[in-house]
Amino acid sequence: MRSPSDLLAHSAMISQLAQTPPGPSGKKKLIYDQDHRGPLSTDTVATLMLLQADKIDLLGICTVSCDMWAKQETAYALRLLEIMGRPEIPVYMGAQEPLLNTKAEAQMRYQMFGSRSLGNEGYLGCFAKDAAGRDEVAPLPPPYNRFARIKAQPEPAADFIIRTIRANPNEVTMYCGGPMTNLALAVMLAPDIVPITREVIFMGGGIHHSTSSVNVYFDAEAAKIGVRAPWPKFTLVTTDLAEQVHMQDDGKVDAIVERAHSPIADLFREYEQKPQRANPQRRSFRMPDEMMAAHAINPSIFTGYDDMYIDIVTHNDGHYGDTSFWDANWKDEGGELSGQNNPSLKAGRVQVLNGIDKKRFRELFTDLMTRPIK
Amino acid sequence: MTTTRREFIKTVGAAIASSQIPPQPAAMGEAAAPLPPPGPAAQQSAAKRKVIYDQDNSGPFGTDILGTLMMLQADSIDLLGITLVTGDAWMKQEMAYTLRLLEMMGRTEIPVYPGAEFPMLNTKEEWQLRQQLYGGHRLDPWMGAFNRANGGPNEIKQLPPPYDRPANLKAQQDHAARFIVRTVRDNPGQVTLYAGGPLTNLALAIALAPDIVPLVHEVVIMGTGFHVFTNAFNIFFDPESARKVLRAGWPKCSIVTLDIAEEIHEGDEIAPGRRMIEEIAARAWSPISELFQMHAVEPLRRDPNLHFFRMADEMIAAQVIDPSAFTKSEEMYVDICITPGPRYGDSMFWAKNWQAVPEAGKSVSAADRRVFVDPRQFYLGPPPSAGLVRVLQEIDRDRFKKLFVDLMTKPIRKA
Numbered sequence: 038m039r040s041p042s043d044l045l046a047h048s049a050m051i052s053q054l055a056q057t058p059p060g061p062s063g064k065k066k067l068i069y070d071q072d073h074r075g076p077l078s079t080d081t082v083a084t085l086m087l088l089q090a091d092k093i094d095l096l097g098i099c100t101v102s103c104d105m106w107a108k109q110e111t112a113y114a115l116r117l118l119e120i121m122g123r124p125e126i127p128v129y130m131g132a133q134e135p136l137l138n139t140k141a142e143a144q145m146r147y148q149m150f151g152s153r154s155l156g157n158e159g160y161l162g163c164f165a166k167d168a169a170g171r172d173e174v175a176p177l178p179p180p181y182n183r184f185a186r187i188k189a190q191p192e193p194a195a196d197f198i199i200r201t202i203r204a205n206p207n208e209v210t211m212y213c214g215g216p217m218t219n220l221a222l223a224v225m226l227a228p229d230i231v232p233i234t235r236e237v238i239f240m241g242g243g244i245h246h247s248t249s250s251v252n253v254y255f256d257a258e259a260a261k262i263g264v265r266a267p268w269p270k271f272t273l274v275t276t277d278l279a280e281q282v283h284m285q286d287d288g289k290v291d292a293i294v295e296r297a298h299s300p301i302a303d304l305f306r307e308y309e310q311k312p313q314r315a316n317p318q319r320r321s322f323r324m325p326d327e328m329m330a331a332h333a334i335n336p337s338i339f340t341g342y343d344d345m346y347i348d349i350v351t352h353n354d355g356h357y358g359d360t361s362f363w364d365a366n367w368k369d370e371g372g373e374l375s376g377q378n379n380p381s382l383k384a385g386r387v388q389v390l391n392g393i394d395k396k397r398f399r400e401l402f403t404d405l406m407t408r409p410i411k
Numbered sequence: 412m413t414t415t416r417r418e419f420i421k422t423v424g425a426a427i428a429s430s431q432i433p434p435q436p437a438a439m440g441e442a443a444a445p446l447p448p449p450g451p452a453a454q455q456s457a458a459k460r461k462v463i464y465d466q467d468n469s470g471p472f473g474t475d476i477l478g479t480l481m482m483l484q485a486d487s488i489d490l491l492g493i494t495l496v497t498g499d500a501w502m503k504q505e506m507a508y509t510l511r512l513l514e515m516m517g518r519t520e521i522p523v524y525p526g527a528e529f530p531m532l533n534t535k536e537e538w539q540l541r542q543q544l545y546g547g548h549r550l551d552p553w554m555g556a557f558n559r560a561n562g563g564p565n566e567i568k569q570l571p572p573p574y575d576r577p578a579n580l581k582a583q584q585d586h587a588a589r590f591i592v593r594t595v596r597d598n599p600g601q602v603t604l605y606a607g608g609p610l611t612n613l614a615l616a617i618a619l620a621p622d623i624v625p626l627v628h629e630v631v632i633m634g635t636g637f638h639v640f641t642n643a644f645n646i647f648f649d650p651e652s653a654r655k656v657l658r659a660g661w662p663k664c665s666i667v668t669l670d671i672a673e674e675i676h677e678g679d680e681i682a683p684g685r686r687m688i689e690e691i692a693a694r695a696w697s698p699i700s701e702l703f704q705m706h707a708v709e710p711l712r713r714d715p716n717l718h719f720f721r722m723a724d725e726m727i728a729a730q731v732i733d734p735s736a737f738t739k740s741e742e743m744y745v746d747i748c749i750t751p752g753p754r755y756g757d758s759m760f761w762a763k764n765w766q767a768v769p770e771a772g773k774s775v776s777a778a779d780r781r782v783f784v785d786p787r788q789f790y791l792g793p794p795p796s797a798g799l800v801r802v803l804q805e806i807d808r809d810r811f812k813k814l815f816v817d818l819m820t821k822p823i824r825k826a
Contacts, residue, residue, distance in 0.1 A: 133621060136531070136614075137655055137749070141795035193619045196589070222618055225527060225611070226586050258651055261532055351532065352750050382536050 064094035066208045066235075067333055068198055070131065071326070072103035072162070072215030072252070075113030076178055077308035080104060080214055082284075082406075083326035084114070085301055087212070088121050089405040090334045096201055099194035101131040101215040103162045103255045106171050108133070115185035116177055120300045121410060124187045131194030132218035133171055135256030140164040142353070150355025153247065153254075160251050180303040195222035199230055206233040207269075212333055213239045214326045216256035217263035224266050236270040238332055239263065240325040242347070242360030243276035244389075250276050250325075253349060254358025261349040264385040271387045272332060272342070278390055279325035285313055286321075287399055296407040305406070324402075331398055332390065338401060340392030346380035347387040362389070459489035461601045461628075462731055463591055465526070466724070467498025467555065467608030467645075470508030471571050472706030475499055477677070477815075478607050478724030479509070480699060483516050484818040485732045490518075491594055491602065494587030496526040498608035498648055499555045501564045503528070510578035511570055515698040519580050520826045526587030527611035528564050530649030537751070545753035553644055573701040588615035595623040603731055604630045606656070607724045609645050614652035617659055629663040631727045632656070632800075635745060635758030636669035643669050646747060647756025654747040658798040665740070665801045667726045674806060675726075676719030678711070681812050694820040703819070722815070729811055730803065736814060739805035744793035760802070761793040 069087055074080045087093050098118075100110040111130045118124050143164045152159035162168075169175065177184065190197070198219060202209045211234055213220055224231060241252035241260065253260045264271065284290060290309045294302055313319050331338050344365035350356045363380035464482055468475045482488055493513075495505045502525060509523050535557040542548070556564070570576065583590070591612065595602050604627055606613055617624055634645035634653065646653040657664070681687045688711070692703035711717055729736045744761040748754045 132618060134618075136618060137651055139796045145795065195619060218618075222615065225529070225531065225615055226588060226619075228528060258532060352752075354750075382540060383534055 064092050065210055065333065066094045066096055066205055067210045067212055068096050068099065068201060070099040070101060070194065070198070070211065070213045070215065070219050071110075071114075072101050072105065072107075073098070073110035073114045074104035075110070075117070076181060077304045078104065079284075079322055079324060079326040080110075081113070081117065081304070082324075083214060083330040084117060085121070085304075086327060086330040086402065086405045087333065088118075088123055088126075089408060089411055090330075091411075093334060095126050096205075096209070097127045097129055097190075097197055099129045099131045099197065099219050101194065101218050102133050102135070102171075103215045103251060106133065106163045106169065106173070107131060108172060108174050109169070111189050112174050112177060112184055113181065115187050115189060116181045116183070119185045119187060120180060123411070124185075127197075128187075128189045129192055129194040129197045130189045132216075132222065135216060135218055136221065136258045138164075138256055138258075138357075140168075146353070146355065146357060153249065162251055162255055164255070179307065180300045193222075194219040195226060198223040199227040202230040202234050203227070207235055210235050210333060211237045212329060213237060213263070214252075214329055216252050216259055218256050218259040221256075221259035221262035224262055228266075231266045231268055234268055236272060237263070237268050238272045238274070238329045240274040240279065240329050241276075242273065242349075242362075244362055246276045246280050248359045248361075253360055257349050257351045257358035260358065260360075261351055264347045264349060264387065265383050266385065268385075271385065273347070273387045273389050274325055274328045274332070275389060276323075276325070278393060279323040279328055281393060282324045282328070282395060282398060284309060284321040284324060285319075289399060289403060290321075292403055293406045298407075298410050301406055301410070327402060328390075328393065328398070331393075331401055334405075335401060338394050338397045339390045340394060341390075342388040343391050345387050345389050346384035348381040348384040362387075459487055460603055460731065461489045461491055461598055462603045462605055463491050463494060463594060464605045465494045465496060465587065465591070465608065465612050466505075466509075466605070467496050467500065467502075468493070468505040468509045468512075469499030469555070470505070470512070471574060472702055473499075474677070474720055474722060474724040475505075475607060476508070476512065476702070477722070477819075478605075478728045479512065480516075480702075481725060481728035481732065481815065481818045482605065483513075483518055483521075484821060484824050485728075486824060487732060490521050491598075492522045492524055492583075492590055494524045494526050494590060494612050496587065496608045496612050497528050497530070497556050497564065498645060499553075501528070501556045501561070501566070502526060503565060504567050506582055507567050507570060507577060508574065510580045510582065511574045511576070514578045514580050515573065516823060518824075518826055522583045522590075523580075524583045524585055524587040524590045527609075527615060530609060530611055531614065531651040533647075533649055533651075541751070541753070541755065548642060551640060551642070551644065555644060555648055557648075572705055573698050586615075587612040588619060591616040592620040592623055595626050596620070599626040601628055602626075603628050605727055605731055606630060606632045607645075607727055609649040610652040610656040611649050614649075614655040617655065624659050624661060627661055629665060629731075630656070630661045631665045631667070631730045633667045633672065633723045633727050634669070635666060635747075635760075637760055639669040639673045641757045641759070642754075643756075643758065646758060650747050650749045650756040653756070654749055657745050657747060657800060658796050660798065663801065664798065665730055665734075665803055666745070667723060667730065667803055669721070669723070671803055671806055672721040672723035672726055675722045675808060675811060677707070677722055677725075678717075678719035679812070681816065687812060687816060691816060691819045696820075696823050699819055699823070722811075725815055726803070726806070726811070729806075729814055732818075733810075733814055736807055736811045737803045737805065738807050740801050740803050742799060743802050744797040745800050745802075746794055746797040759797075761791065761797065763799065765791040765793075 071080050098114050100107045107130050114128050241250045294306045294310050346363040348361045350359040495502050634643040688707040692708045742763040746759050748757040
């Protein structure tokens with residue numbers, strides 16, 4: 038019997054990832070859609086990377102509920118732009134709730150079917166039992182200190198996405214670091230944006246480490262819409278890949294605290310170095326969103342991708358939000374496997390990043406964090 | 412080969428009459444038996460009721476179009492806009508019919524907004540496979556835009572008489588969901604949402620702007636059922652959107668179930684020897700008379716065995732125009748099954764007072780016994796996120812038919 042890893046090996050693609058050509062402005066146009074958890078998290082660090090990268094034209098930041106509620110995330114995003122001196126970047130608050138999933142049901146599913154069993158995959162973000170309410174906005178700790186003076190745009194994130202992609206056909210890269218609720222709404226409202234989007238980068242799901250992650254099972258219906266749409270290019274960072282690099286590996290944090298400028302140094306000192314020193318057993322988080330940012334900034338850091346089919350389970354049970362993958366080179370060649378290895382009827386196509394040059398990733402990451410604030 | 416009821420109605424017309432009955436002369440209408448006066452909401456009032464009409468407006472004739480005609484004709488209605496959604500037909504085909512219908516009715520001031528072209532998740536191919544896997548829907552096999560014989564979302568078929576040609580009138584640029592959000596915010600507490608098709612546009616609107624939910628005056632929805640069948644087209648075409656909309660917690664959400672919609676059919680007799688559609692064809696003004704003549708009366712003559720369709724959308728219109736036509740309603744919890752299995756799109760209802768225990772010594776009717784059960788023994792309540800809605804349960808048939816015939820036969824309303 039063939040295992041999924043055999044299938045992967047079978048379909049391993051020769052890396053064809055050339056440096057993505059820049060747009061006419063010389064910069065890659067990017068919409069940054071994120072469940073922007075503060076004060077510091079994989080979400081926030083990816084934001085810092087994209088703010089610091091020279092070749093990125095950050096058209097706007099969209100927020101979406103998951104790690105936190107969208108209102109709280111928006112407060113963090115706005116103030117982060119202020120303390121980074123980038124108040125010109127517009128922030129759009131996106132979906133406050135998933136398309137259908139609710140906190141009560143998420144809790145009951147866990148009671149009935151058990152939580153997700155691997156590592157921290159049981160994480161429910163703002164649907165956690167003791168999480169704050171949807172409209173509560175807690176004060177921001179140092180170095181944020183206070184709420185921003187700049188305000189979020191009045192337009193919903195989905196409308197901004199539609200308008201921007203239409204105005205820049207074939208040029209916009211969609212970075213989706215949270216659930217795909219905003220993207221799914223945009224696709225439902227305007228299916229015409231799909232073929233004129235340059236690339237969608239998404240983090241979620243996995244084959245070996247875990248069959249899902251919160252970005253998918255927080256809003257499985259949106260994920261299904263997102264992955265099934267026929268994007269010209271849909272790139273996925275799986276939990277398998279993200280697990281390969283953790284924040285505290287190789288002394289990155291100490292190097293950043295030592296060499297970075299304010300406020301990045303303050304953020305890393307306060308929220309990575311101090312907790313780690315106080316508790317050496319602390320398991321720092323993997324770097325999923327940073328990997329997505331790295332892919333947006335310099336895709337040649339990744340060793341290659343596997344062409345695959347992907348689909349999402351939306352049954353309201355213990356498998357809600359699971360991801361399923363199939364080899365894209367699948368052919369029904371008859372014989373004993375005939376009819377046994379085909380993808381689902383409406384599966385989407387995805388390029389699953391299958392390896393990362395850890396050394397170059399570390400160099401890129403440390404460079405972006407320690408260079409002068411842009 | 413037998414044709415299913417709904418296909419038949421959609422292709423040939425909306426009603427049936429015995430071919431022995433001659434067309435009714437206009438004068439016959441005057442002899443109609445006196446009916447109770449219309450309710451207060453139907454009377455001309457200073458403030459007209461503001462309505463957004465969301466519909467899968469499948470032409471040339473049928474329950475969707477008749478609901479539209481009622482709303483166009485009612486003097487008490489301020490029709491703020493028509494929003495279209497793929498359902499009975501593809502949205503673009505519906506657009507062609509709707510724009511031309513407004514031209515024929517001389518109501519080109521009403522803006523028409525294009526809405527969702529596809530359901531949230533459901534697809535034609537998966538639906539067909541589900542039918543193979545779990546069995547088809549024996550009672551109501553209609554798949555609307557997904558009917559096997561239908562083309563794709565961009566195919567626009569030529570409009571038959573009396574539509575005759577494409578409209579000069581153009582659709583608005585804005586998406587239906589955005590129009591709904593904007594309009595509800597501009598008219599807080601005043602807008603009634605008529606939802607005559609799948610609930611995709613409404614689901615999109617409340618996903619974009621959850622703040623509009625408490626600002627809506629009333630939502631009237633067609634779909635779901637307990638007895639006739641639990642699986643209604645408007646719901647199972649897009650169950651995920653239906654779940655979202657029914658759970659939203661509107662100030663007032665009224666549902667026309669299939670149970671009540673089945674009670675009255677378009678070709679029913681309204682008086683001994685007189686069928687409703689013939690009465691209307693004879694007495695109505697152009698273009699309503701032509702629509703009834705060409706798409707109801709003539710098909711009946713060709714085939715006396717033609718089935719009538721139920722008056723589902725007309726009942727939503729009645730609830731908006733004259734709610735006193737409905738004599739009984741009950742608040743209930745509702746939820747929609749979205750598990751992609753044999754029950755995908757089924758509706759489930761729970762009594763609002765499921766926790767009630769009968770008073771000691773008080774007799775309990777057999778009908779109430781289902782509800783009045785000791786909650787310490789059984790949990791009979793709804794799931795945690797089910798929506799509370801008002802289910803219309805009884806209709807004054809005579810009043811409803813009079814309202815319908817009056818609206819169809821009165822002079823065409825001016826803008």
